[in-house]
Amino acid sequence: MQVGASRESDRASLLGGSIIREIKASKIEFVVSVPDITTSEGLLRPLAQASNPRLIRICKEDEGVGICAGLAYSGRRSLLLIQQTGMLDSINAIRGVAVEYALPICMMVGLLEKEPGVPPRQSKRYGVRIVEPILDAMGIAYHEIEEESDVAKIKPAIDAAYTDSRPVVLLIGRRPS
Amino acid sequence: MMKRDDCLKALARHVAEADIVLPVYSTAFDWIAIRPSPLNYLSHGAMGLASSHGLGLALGRPDKRVIVLDGDGSLLMNLGTLVTIAEVAPPNFYHFVCENGTYEANGGHPIPGRQNVDFAGVARAAGIRTVHEFSDLKIFEQQIGALLAGPGPVFVCLKIVASGPQERDYSRIHGPQVRAAFREALAAD
Numbered sequence: 001m002q003v004g005a006s007r008e009s010d011r012a013s014l015l016g017g018s019i020i021r022e023i024k025a026s027k028i029e030f031v032v033s034v035p036d037i038t039t040s041e042g043l044l045r046p047l048a049q050a051s052n053p054r055l056i057r058i059c060k061e062d063e064g065v066g067i068c069a070g071l072a073y074s075g076r077r078s079l080l081l082i083q084q085t086g087m088l089d090s091i092n093a094i095r096g097v098a099v100e101y102a103l104p105i106c107m108m109v110g111l112l113e114k115e116p117g118v119p120p121r122q123s124k125r126y127g128v129r130i131v132e133p134i135l136d137a138m139g140i141a142y143h144e145i146e147e148e149s150d151v152a153k154i155k156p157a158i159d160a161a162y163t164d165s166r167p168v169v170l171l172i173g174r175r176p177s
Numbered sequence: 178m179m180k181r182d183d184c185l186k187a188l189a190r191h192v193a194e195a196d197i198v199l200p201v202y203s204t205a206f207d208w209i210a211i212r213p214s215p216l217n218y219l220s221h222g223a224m225g226l227a228s229s230h231g232l233g234l235a236l237g238r239p240d241k242r243v244i245v246l247d248g249d250g251s252l253l254m255n256l257g258t259l260v261t262i263a264e265v266a267p268p269n270f271y272h273f274v275c276e277n278g279t280y281e282a283n284g285g286h287p288i289p290g291r292q293n294v295d296f297a298g299v300a301r302a303a304g305i306r307t308v309h310e311f312s313d314l315k316i317f318e319q320q321i322g323a324l325l326a327g328p329g330p331v332f333v334c335l336k337i338v339a340s341g342p343q344e345r346d347y348s349r350i351h352g353p354q355v356r357a358a359f360r361e362a363l364a365a366d
Contacts, residue, residue, distance in 0.1 A: 030236065056236070056265060059257025066226035070233020073218075073360055078233075096222030101356060 013148055016042030016176035019108075022154035023053065028079045028106075030071055032056045032064040036083035038110030042176030044081060053079070061086035062093035068105050069097050077162065080107045084131050087169070091134070098167035099138055105167040106158050116174040120144065135169055146173035179314045181275055181337045185211050185246075187318045188273070191325045192244065195366060197234055200246035201227045202282040204275055206345050208246060215362035219350040225254030228262065228272055235267035235329075238363070242269050242325070249276040249296065250288045256299065262330050263304030270329040272300075277339040285339065300332035312336035 020043065023031070031053045035044055048055050058064050064080040071078045087094070087109050098105035114120060114128045123129045135142045141160075143153045154170060161168040181204060189212045192198060199218040200208040209217055218234065221227045231245040252258075252274050262270065278291040288294075297310040309324065311317040311333065324331055349355075 056261075058261050060255070062223065062226065063229040063232075063255060063258055063261055065223075066221070066229025067233035067236070069222070070230045070235070071237045072233075073363055074234055074237020075364065076237040093223040093226060097226070098222075101220060101222055 014042075014146065014151070014172075014174050014176045015148060016046060018148060018151045019043060019145070019154065019172075019176055020046060022151055023079060026077065026079075026155045026158040028053045028077045028158070030054050030056055030068075030076065030078040031081050032058055032067050032078055033081040034058055034061050034064070034083070034086050036081065036086070036110035036112070038083065038112060038114075038172055038175050039081060039108070043108075043172075047081075060089070062090040065090055065093040065097050065105055069101070069103050072103050072105070072162075077104075077158070078106070079158070080105065082107065083110050083112050084127065084171075085112060087131075088127075088134070091138075094140070094167065095138065099140065102165050103167065104161040104165050106161050106170070107167065108170045108172060110172045114173050116146070120171060120173065131171065140167050140169055142169040142171055144171050144173055178312055178336055178338045179317065181277070181335075181340065182207055182211075183314050184275070184311075184317060184335050184337060187314065187321055188244075188246075191322045193242070196242040196244055197231075197238070197363070198244045198246065199227045199231045199234075201248050201251050203340065203345065204246045204248060205350050209350070215358040216366070218359055220356050220359075225251050225258075227251060228258045229255065231270065231272070232258070232262055232265060232267065235270040236265070239267070239269055241366075242271065242329075243267075244271045244325075245273065247272060247274045248281070249274055249278065249294075250280040250283075252296065253288060253290075253294075256303075259300050259303035259305060259332070262332075263306075266330055268328040268330070271325060271331045271333070273333045273335060275335050275337050277337045279339045281340060282345070296334045297332070300334075305330055305332045307331045308333075310334040310336065
């Protein structure tokens with residue numbers, strides 16, 4: 001049964017091109033990023049080769065929270081593309097800037113070492129399992145993006161973040177092709 | 178060595194009404210007394226992030242000068258920002274660091290590396306081309322106008338005397354009304 005489920009999950013797909021299409025449809029002008037192995041090839045590499053949205057490479061993820069805040073005040077949409085390890089490292093910045101100041105900090109977070117087809121909360125990896133409970137505790141909205149059908153969640157989630165002025169996290173659960 | 182108040186007064190003479198200024202901690206209280214403006218951006222949410230907020234504002238509003246008034250302890254929390262600023266190289270970005278060797282807002286304890294760390298040297302090594310250090314007020318007063326009139330990114334280290342531990346009412350600068358006023362002023366400008 002588990003083997004069958006695994007084969008099913010192997011056949012499932014997530015296309016980087018579809019995610020980028022939704023990022024552009026969301027009127028994102030800047031992608032602010034520290035490389036993440038889950039999204040490296042399918043997302044960051046093609047984004048780096050394009051001029052729109054503009055890619056801003058940063059040294060550490062909490063820098064990105066500040067940069068995205070400054071862009072938000074300027075009326076410009078941005079997306080922070082990082083790994084969950086970086087998100088965890090930036091909890092205080094996310095707490096202060098995104099949550100307490102109620103700013104539309106939109107984070108696309110690759111889940112390092114998450115098993116494809118396994119919900120994050122059921123992962124055998126501690127570093128994956130804790131992500132959603134932490135976001136719940138912080139009161140931050142999040143969406144799992146694991147299959148191609150999940151891509152349709154991206155634009156409404158980003159639009160809602162800007163409309164309501166609040167953060168959102170899009171959890172990328174497998175490597176986009 | 179200079180006094181922070183004197184440096185800020187000298188700087189304020191060259192700051193235009195339309196400029197965005199991001200002062201941190203004790204500097205913020207001194208700055209808003211010298212130059213009250215809704216375009217003072219006071220809420221940084223986490224220590225060390227002022228220059229990152231400023232970089233976002235510089236990217237988002239390339240028509241405006243963005244002036245960050247950082248602290249040495251704050252900059253130590255986010256040294257990578259200097260590399261990012263050098264990489265992005267926004268021509269409207271001006272980064273001042275008040276170096277007094279202490280965490281003034283947190284009890285006046287010394288920063289690590291006090292006496293040893295060379296902030297101007299770190300900025301140069303990060304790739305920022307226009308870097309200055311001042312410890313004489315007269316020289317700073319003579320040169321600050323030209324620095325702000327030239328293209329960024331610019332990094333300036335101001336060697337100042339420590340003021341001792343500062344007890345401040347941070348609710349004055351972190352309240353939602355401050356952020357709302359900034360948002361409104363920036364949108365209108």
